[in-house]
Amino acid sequence: MRAFKFTPLLKSMIWGGNRIASYKGIAVDRSDIGESWELSGVKGDESVVAEGEYAGMTLPELIGQLKGELVGHAVYERHGTEFPLLVKFIDARQDLSIQVHPNDVLARMRHGKNGKTEMWYVVAADRGAHLKSGFSEQLTPAEYERKVADHTLTDALCDYSVTAGDLFFLPAGRVHAICAGTFVAEIQQTSDVTYRIYDYGRTGADGKPRELHTELAKDAIDYTVLPDYRSHYVAAKNREVPLVSCPYFVTSLYDLDRAFVRDLSELDSFLIVMCIEGSGALCDDEGNEMPIRQGETLLVPASARLLRLLPDEHLKLLTGHL
Incomplete structure (x- = not known):
């Protein structure tokens, strides 16, 4: 059984740009593509096989037909036809909102869905590109709420200048944001549960401020302070x-x-x-x-x-x- 290629799902975002199309070598008439969902089993956004005898079949349908031969027998026993990972390219022309994702226990209790642990590999970065990951100071839940209200939350977050090849692991509960000029490959749990904590006062396409999830996020946040939130590895050729x-x-x-x-x-x-x-x-x-x-x-x-x-x-x- 040969490898499968899927049609990418291109997502328009208010912070998106035009790098994804040129990077992938595809022609589009949009300049606001923030994400390309490469592999997705998210309900309503399922990837579709692009070519071959299974062309036109959604990823869950493909799993249903091929079962463990496609995803692995233990994986199929645990997840059934739900593909357990969501894979993306993300292009941030502007700063994304500051977010946090709940863990499995909280997400399933509140939403009946998986939590979200993810990782970012920086594919490319403009001069001055940066991202935010983790707290730089110890906060209580009440202090977090006050900082959201008085617009000082960003002062309490670690901010990292990034270059191509940088790596960040983001377990559920870690506050984070991809910022302007950063282009990443993301691998994450299959989940669309995101709590938006702060959005710089921006408005959405309807002209209204985008919804914040201050109260929901309060119990989802891991307030632990670490000395370094980057993930380190030693690059090497041909291995x-x-x-x-x-x-x-x-x-x-x-x-x-x-x-x-x-x-x-x-x-x-x-x-x-x-x-x-x-x-x-x-x-x-x-x-x-x-x-x-x-x-x-x-x-x-x-x-x-x-x-x-x-x-x-x-x-x-x-x-x-x-």
């Missing part, structure tokens, strides 16, 4: 570089200028492959070969036992699995 390992996903980076073979025989899971730079192909143990280029994402089925990563000249890939 697997582990990035994040958590209960919800495991991610790695490959920066290749020659062929690399990844053994999947012990992995009872699908493999997401996002092409961050360059071009090449993926070839599995059955001889199925699928081209991949910058801005594309492929879903490698769990039935694959081996994967050859074949760069044309240069190929940088971000991978994720359960």
Whole structure:
């Protein structure tokens, strides 16, 4: 069974820009694309297979037909036809709102949905690009509310200048915001539960201030203060570089200028492959070969036992699995 390619879902946002279309090499007549949902099982926003014998089938439908052969037998037993990860490219022309996501327990109790733990890999960054992650000072819930009310919340957040290759892991409960000039690849739990804490007084498309979730967020926030909220790794050429390992996903980076073979025989899971730079192909143990280029994402089925990563000249890939 060969890897699957899906049609990206392009999302207009008030803070979005025009980098996603050019990065992916697609023509659009919009300049406000904030997100490209590469793989999604979110209800109402399900990814659709782009080509091949399953073209036109949604991701949940595909899982329903192929079951564990596609996602892994243990994954199918646990999640059924719900794809457990949401994969995006995000282009911030302006600052995103300051947000927090509840954990599984709180999200399921309040909304009947998953919580959201996520990670960001910075693909590109303009001069002066930055993002916010975590508190820089200890706050109580009451102090947090006061800072939202008097517009000083940003003073209590850690702000990081970013460049391409920077990595941030954001467990549920960590306050955060992607800011202007930052372009990231995001891998997260399948969830659309977001609490907007602060939005700089902006108005939405209807001209009204966007809704804040101050009270809901108060119990969702992890108020722990850490010395550093960045995730650190050692970059290397032509080998697997582990990035994040958590209960919800495991991610790695490959920066290749020659062929690399990844053994999947012990992995009872699908493999997401996002092409961050360059071009090449993926070839599995059955001889199925699928081209991949910058801005594309492929879903490698769990039935694959081996994967050859074949760069044309240069190929940088971000991978994720359960």
